[in-house]
Amino acid sequence: MFEKNNAERGQVGIGTLIVFIAMVLVAAIAAGVLINTAGFLQTQAEDTGTESTEQVSDRVQVLSSTGTVTGGSAEAVELTIQKAPGAGDIVLDQLFIEWVGDVSGELDVDSATEDIEVLSETSERATISLTGLSLDPGQSTDLTITTGSGAQTDHSLNAPDVLEEGDTVRL
Secondary structure, three states: OOOOOHHHHHHHHHHHHHHHHHHHHHHHHHHHHHHHHHHHHHHHHHHHHHHHHHHHHOOEEEEEEEEEEEOOEEEEEEEEEEEOOOOOOEEHHHOEEEEEOOOEOOOEEEEOOOOOOEEOOOOOOEEEEEEOOEEOOOOEEEEEEEOOOOOEEEEEEEOOOOOOOOOEEEO
């Protein structure tokens, strides 16, 4: 009643095996592509995280700001700075300082601290001289100090209401 044809059954089994092997190869190639992509994305995310951390933490702290009174204005402004806690090395030549406010002069930045080019320890201090900046009595301006990594520190300079010739005043 039923006829057995074993020859056709063997061909179906071999065809299924070939399809199965092809599917395994395609899956292996797809897995390799996914692993490579994941590795690339992980590296890119780590780099982005490092750069973002530097932009937030690699800042300086202004410990003091003083000026010498000349001609009725506070001039020859000096900032004493240190690197902020958790900050990486701060290269003084890479500092960029700008001011916002109605003050006269052209800003010229000089590092007055000898033998220190990089702040690598929190205990190290550097003095930055801002020549050309002149504050009249009661006048103020805001400074933004940007490090080489892009981290910014804001500091306000406020001249006292009374300035006496030759005095050094805290700003």
